[in-house]
Amino acid sequence: MNSANGAAVVVGVDGSEPALRAIRLAATEAARRHRPLRVVHGFIWPLLRVPVDPGAGAPPGGGLRHQAEHLVEEAVAEAERTAPGVRVTGEIIDGEASAVLLGESPTAAMIVLGDRGLGGFAALILGSVAIQVGTYADCPVLVARGEEHPDGPVVVGVDGSPASRAAVEFAAEQASVHGTALRAVHAYTHPVSGGPGDMQPLVHDETQLRGEEERVLAESLAGLQERYPDVPISLDLVRERPVAALTAASERARLVVVGGRGHGELAGLLLGSVSHAVLHRSTCPVAVVRTPD
Known part of the structure; x- marks a missing residue:
C-alpha cells in the first residue's frame, strides 16, 4: 500500500x-x-x-x-x-x-x-x-458490501502464498487502525500437488497433514504480533473449502481480506471462482490486496 x-x-x-x-x-x-x-x-x-x-x-x-x-x-x-x-x-x-x-x-x-x-x-x-x-x-x-460488524474482527484468508502474506499485513494494519482483533483463517481440504504432473496420494495421514497446514498458518503470521502488539490475533485452521470458511467468518466480521493471487484453492483468486464467491457471499466489506510485481 x-x-x-x-x-x-x-x-x-x-x-x-x-x-x-x-x-x-x-x-x-x-x-x-x-x-x-x-x-x-x-x-x-x-x-x-x-x-x-x-x-x-x-x-x-x-x-x-x-x-x-x-x-x-x-x-x-x-x-x-x-x-x-x-x-x-x-x-x-x-x-x-x-x-x-x-x-x-x-x-x-x-x-x-x-x-x-x-x-x-x-x-x-x-x-x-x-x-x-x-x-x-x-x-x-x-x-x-453487506454490513460492518463493529465489534467483530478483521478476517484474513491465509494460504502461505506471497499474496496471502501481503493480505495478512494489510489485515493486521486494518485491525490496528480500527482497534479490533485479527482472525487468520486457513482452510484446507486435501494435500495439494507440489507441481505439474505430481500425483496426490490416495491415502494420507490426517495428523501429518494437519501439522503441515498448521505450519503454513504459523509461518504466514510469523513476527506479526511483534509488529502489532496492540492487536489480539487468533489462528483458525479449518478443514473446509476457503469460500465456505471465509463466508461463514464474514457473518461476524468487520472486514474480510483476501490476497489478489494465491496458490492451491486460492490460486488466481480474482479471476477464479473463489474471489467471485467471496465477493458475492460475504456479509461484510471485502478488501483485495495485490502483491506488488
Missing part, C-alpha cells in the same frame, strides 16, 4: 446507492487513517463521442457533464457529513471507470468501490471493473 504522506483514500462514485455506501465507508477509512479523501467519477461519454454539454435551447444546468458535476458534489457533501474534518475533494475524469481508477491507484492509499453500480460501474462484481481494478491496482481495493 502507498504509505507516502498525503496519499488519499480514493472512492469511485456513479450516483448509485452502493456508491453511496462506498462513500461512507471511504470517509470513515480516511478519518481513521488521517488521510484526505478523493472522490472520482469516470466520465465515459466523451470517449463515445456523445454530446455532454446542453444543446441549444436546453434549460440551464442540463447536459451529461452537469449531471456528473452534481453527483460528485453530492458525494463530496455526503463524505463531509460522514467524517467532519476530513479534507474531501472531487474530480470528474474523462475515461472508462476501470482505467480511471487504475490511473489513481499508484498514488492512492486505497480504492473503495460499491458492490454494484451504474454506467461505468455496472455489474461491478461480475464485470470488468472489479476484475481489472482488483487485479492490477497498485493499492488495496475495498468493496463496500
Whole structure:
C-alpha cells in the first residue's frame, strides 16, 4: 500500500446507492487513517463521442457533464457529513471507470468501490471493473458490501502464498487502525500437488497433514504480533473449502481480506471462482490486496 504522506483514500462514485455506501465507508477509512479523501467519477461519454454539454435551447444546468458535476458534489457533501474534518475533494475524469481508477491507484492509499453500480460501474462484481481494478491496482481495493460488524474482527484468508502474506499485513494494519482483533483463517481440504504432473496420494495421514497446514498458518503470521502488539490475533485452521470458511467468518466480521493471487484453492483468486464467491457471499466489506510485481 502507498504509505507516502498525503496519499488519499480514493472512492469511485456513479450516483448509485452502493456508491453511496462506498462513500461512507471511504470517509470513515480516511478519518481513521488521517488521510484526505478523493472522490472520482469516470466520465465515459466523451470517449463515445456523445454530446455532454446542453444543446441549444436546453434549460440551464442540463447536459451529461452537469449531471456528473452534481453527483460528485453530492458525494463530496455526503463524505463531509460522514467524517467532519476530513479534507474531501472531487474530480470528474474523462475515461472508462476501470482505467480511471487504475490511473489513481499508484498514488492512492486505497480504492473503495460499491458492490454494484451504474454506467461505468455496472455489474461491478461480475464485470470488468472489479476484475481489472482488483487485479492490477497498485493499492488495496475495498468493496463496500453487506454490513460492518463493529465489534467483530478483521478476517484474513491465509494460504502461505506471497499474496496471502501481503493480505495478512494489510489485515493486521486494518485491525490496528480500527482497534479490533485479527482472525487468520486457513482452510484446507486435501494435500495439494507440489507441481505439474505430481500425483496426490490416495491415502494420507490426517495428523501429518494437519501439522503441515498448521505450519503454513504459523509461518504466514510469523513476527506479526511483534509488529502489532496492540492487536489480539487468533489462528483458525479449518478443514473446509476457503469460500465456505471465509463466508461463514464474514457473518461476524468487520472486514474480510483476501490476497489478489494465491496458490492451491486460492490460486488466481480474482479471476477464479473463489474471489467471485467471496465477493458475492460475504456479509461484510471485502478488501483485495495485490502483491506488488
